[in-house]
Amino acid sequence: MPIEIPVEKWPGAVREVTIGATAAEGGSRHQKVTVGGEKAMPFLHFEGAIPHRPVVAVEIRDRRPDDWSPLLPQAWGAAMDNPAAWAKAAEAAGADLIQLTLSLADAEGKPITAESAVATVKSVLAACGLPLIVFGPGQAEVDNTVLVAVAEATKGERLVLGICEDKNYRTIVATAMANGHLVNSRTPMDVNLAKQLSILVSDMGMPTDRMIMDPTTGALGYGIEYGYSAMERLRLAALQGDSMTQFPMLVTPGFEAWKTKEAKVNEGVPESWGDWEERSVNWETLTAISLLESGADILVLRHPESVKRVRAAIDELMAA
Amino acid sequence: MALSGIQIYKLLPQTNCKECGYPTCLAFAMKLAAKQVELSLCPYVSETSKSTLAESAAPPIRLVTLKSESSEVKAGNEVVMYRHEKTFYNKPGLFVKFSDALSPDELQKQIADADRYSTNYVGIDLSLDGFAVEAASGQTGVFGAAVKAVRSATKKPLILVGKDPAVLAAGLAALPGESVLLHGADSENWQAMAELATGTKASLSVSAGNLEELAELTEKIQAAGVEDLVLNPESDSLGNWLTMTTQIRRLALKKNFKPLGYPQIAFPHTPQAAAQAVDKYAGFIVLDKFSPGLVYPLLVLRQNIYTDPQKPIQVQPGVYEINGPKPESPVLVTTNFSITYFSVANEVEGSGMPAWLVVCDAEGMSVLTAWAAGKFDSERIAKSIKTFNLADKVSLKRVVIPGAVAVLSGELEGELPDWEIRVGPREAVDIPKFMKMAL
Numbered sequence A: 001m002p003i004e005i006p007v008e009k010w011p012g013a014v015r016e017v018t019i020g021a022t023a024a025e026g027g028s029r030h031q032k033v034t035v036g037g038e039k040a041m042p043f044l045h046f047e048g049a050i051p052h053r054p055v056v057a058v059e060i061r062d063r064r065p066d067d068w069s070p071l072l073p074q075a076w077g078a079a080m081d082n083p084a085a086w087a088k089a090a091e092a093a094g095a096d097l098i099q100l101t102l103s104l105a106d107a108e109g110k111p112i113t114a115e116s117a118v119a120t121v122k123s124v125l126a127a128c129g130l131p132l133i134v135f136g137p138g139q140a141e142v143d144n145t146v147l148v149a150v151a152e153a154t155k156g157e158r159l160v161l162g163i164c165e166d167k168n169y170r171t172i173v174a175t176a177m178a179n180g181h182l183v184n185s186r187t188p189m190d191v192n193l194a195k196q197l198s199i200l201v202s203d204m205g206m207p208t209d210r211m212i213m214d215p216t217t218g219a220l221g222y223g224i225e226y227g228y229s230a231m232e233r234l235r236l237a238a239l240q241g242d243s244m245t246q247f248p249m250l251v252t253p254g255f256e257a258w259k260t261k262e263a264k265v266n267e268g269v270p271e272s273w274g275d276w277e278e279r280s281v282n283w284e285t286l287t288a289i290s291l292l293e294s295g296a297d298i299l300v301l302r303h304p305e306s307v308k309r310v311r312a313a314i315d316e317l318m319a320a
Numbered sequence B: 001m002a003l004s005g006i007q008i009y010k011l012l013p014q015t016n017c018k019e020c021g022y023p024t025c026l027a028f029a030m031k032l033a034a035k036q037v038e039l040s041l042c043p044y045v046s047e048t049s050k051s052t053l054a055e056s057a058a059p060p061i062r063l064v065t066l067k068s069e070s071s072e073v074k075a076g077n078e079v080v081m082y083r084h085e086k087t088f089y090n091k092p093g094l095f096v097k098f099s100d101a102l103s104p105d106e107l108q109k110q111i112a113d114a115d116r117y118s119t120n121y122v123g124i125d126l127s128l129d130g131f132a133v134e135a136a137s138g139q140t141g142v143f144g145a146a147v148k149a150v151r152s153a154t155k156k157p158l159i160l161v162g163k164d165p166a167v168l169a170a171g172l173a174a175l176p177g178e179s180v181l182l183h184g185a186d187s188e189n190w191q192a193m194a195e196l197a198t199g200t201k202a203s204l205s206v207s208a209g210n211l212e213e214l215a216e217l218t219e220k221i222q223a224a225g226v227e228d229l230v231l232n233p234e235s236d237s238l239g240n241w242l243t244m245t246t247q248i249r250r251l252a253l254k255k256n257f258k259p260l261g262y263p264q265i266a267f268p269h270t271p272q273a274a275a276q277a278v279d280k281y282a283g284f285i286v287l288d289k290f291s292p293g294l295v296y297p298l299l300v301l302r303q304n305i306y307t308d309p310q311k312p313i314q315v316q317p318g319v320y321e322i323n324g325p326k327p328e329s330p331v332l333v334t335t336n337f338s339i340t341y342f343s344v345a346n347e348v349e350g351s352g353m354p355a356w357l358v359v360c361d362a363e364g365m366s367v368l369t370a371w372a373a374g375k376f377d378s379e380r381i382a383k384s385i386k387t388f389n390l391a392d393k394v395s396l397k398r399v400v401i402p403g404a405v406a407v408l409s410g411e412l413e414g415e416l417p418d419w420e421i422r423v424g425p426r427e428a429v430d431i432p433k434f435m436k437m438a439l
Helices: A071-081 A083-092 A114-127 A140-153 A170-178 A191-203 A224-239 A253-258 A276-293 A304-319 B005-011 B025-033 B047-057 B104-116 B140-153 B165-173 B190-197 B211-223 B238-255 B271-279 B292-305 B338-351 B367-372 B378-387 B403-415 B428-438
Strands: A016-019 A033-036 A055-061 A097-101 A132-135 A160-164 A182-186 A211-214 A298-301 B064-067 B072-075 B093-099 B119-121 B124-126 B130-134 B158-161 B181-185 B203-208 B229-233 B264-266 B282-287 B318-322 B331-335 B355-360 B398-401 B420-423
Touching: A055 A083, A055 A253, A055 A304, A071 A083, A071 A276, A071 A304, A083 A097, A083 A114, A097 A114, A114 A132, A114 A140, A140 A160, A140 A170, A160 A170, A160 A211, A170 A182, A182 A191, A191 A211, A191 A224, A224 A276, A224 B292, A253 A276, A253 A298, A276 A298, A276 A304, A276 B271, A276 B292, A298 A304, A304 B238, A304 B271, B005 B025, B005 B047, B072 B093, B072 B282, B093 B104, B093 B158, B093 B292, B104 B130, B104 B140, B119 B292, B124 B292, B130 B140, B140 B158, B140 B165, B158 B165, B158 B282, B165 B190, B181 B190, B181 B229, B190 B203, B190 B211, B203 B211, B211 B229, B211 B238, B229 B238, B238 B264, B238 B271, B264 B271, B271 B282, B271 B292, B282 B292, B318 B338, B331 B338, B331 B367, B331 B378, B338 B355, B338 B428, B355 B378, B367 B403, B378 B398, B378 B403, B398 B403, B403 B420
Parallel strands: A055 A097, A055 A298, A097 A132, A132 A160, A160 A182, A182 A211, B093 B130, B093 B282, B130 B158, B158 B181, B181 B203, B203 B229, B229 B264, B264 B282, B331 B355, B331 B398, B398 B420
Antiparallel strands: A016 A033, B064 B072, B119 B124, B318 B355
């Protein structure tokens, strides 16, 4: 029986954004990553082009985190003691790019400085040829100081700098513009807030092909449905032609999933939660897959097994 | 597609005879559109109109119910492609498959284990919905004995899995009066399977690798007399499978395409596929094996995706007494978003230490979201402390606010001058440590 498949006609498309620059382009990356460009809802190839596969970034820190679930050091081993080694291990585990989060202080408690941040970023760039996303420690003043120094010291690399939020974005956007980098703008799971911040950032003169949108997500069990629907609505708005939503979306399911009790601890939890490692990796994987299905372009993960599984899922979803 | 009152009115006799009990045909049509009355109240409606109305009244995705002595699982009746458009209604039934290659004793033991499984998420008890029994032996005697063993270990609804109708018949015979799902029919065996299902309460799944073949099969099986069908679009790749599940749902909802207007079943072999099944339209999900480390996160995902987006799940604002607090016990503050409340309450309870938990009315938002939206500020916290008369309950006037809103501590000191304001941890999981060390 011949069936006429209803096809939605979309006037809009997500912008294509390229992260990382090779030596020929003024950077030092061995490869670059292009995301976005979608003309259909996630993986509906019969409806419109999905020109680039979503990518997996691995989150690394400038020092071994002391509040992470013990399962993560178990997976990464000694590589966690050194961001350059960690980046290399992440590349070997299948990362498409690296997401480095800087800490407020080093292991001895010495506060981060512009110099120490630049040294860390340069060591990662030297060790690993993948494109790099750099997030500051998350305190406005410190973020601005260290990210400006990093942006200047790595001019032309097309890093993604973050996190821009409505309370603190100007300095980061200005330095990204001046030094040929990109920015990641984060808003709390709301279509209009995401749009507003995109407008503010682009009004500063940031080229729209250097903007990434981070709509935030909750982990599985902790509000994922809000992020899930915000992303679906943002992507629908983009396809309908709303210019200030037409950006690739970055989300951090690794960060969110691994801070939940389910993933973090195994003491005093109900037996019905099952095997700790199985449950934890599933927590991250199920969070990531659901966000992939709702429109994520860049998924930042933590556990190498999740990286493997999410990559396998992307392979299958892009093959159709 | 549901018709409007006006469209229905055009199908009625328009004589205003009042015999239906309503003053005009239009009034009756409006009641029909709101599904508040039955068409049979009109003695004069034509046969053509009757069938048109019956067709339009049928939901675009048929409701299929599996039923046993103890419980039932419903799939279908969905109305939207994206949950924010309204909501997803019938949570996919979660089943685990066992094979008759296991001895009846072993089956009984393993199923009893899985049958007992129960977990709790934000105050809701969750468990498996049923089991699938696979006729791997291909032998009627073995399969019949296996189904009997399974039925003795669980009262939940069952799915019988096999390609040979004669073998499935042996299983079906062991389940008199139940609505089981037979899995199932394909292009080879559909006639015999349809015969087996006809006249029983069983529903029948239909498998094919593409939509054309699937639609042809359901039409033939429906013509053979089986109404309750379930679709199994078979694919070994997530991408192709997503395309088919989406197209099936869209054809049913947007085109009212009856041959594919049935719920779908999924047999995921990886956690990734299981997640996609929950997110993307499966009505029944059959897992290969029982493992709490996957079942628990899947049950939670299902709960999340099927939450009504119009109604954030909230708890009643107020003072919650945990572990029998005394006047000197600490006062903790959080919001009335139920996930937030349960995360905090579970941790405090688990710590074994008594506390007064003040749940502020933050319109059902989590701490950070509520704070960003201005629904969880020092004024609201102070108001809660005052309206809930905390000062009369405690001797130690010390209140702990969530670490995520540490910025509020200064203002709150202004609002509550007699109280000591303390900043707690950002994450609920760190509360017991904080209570032991700092309070």
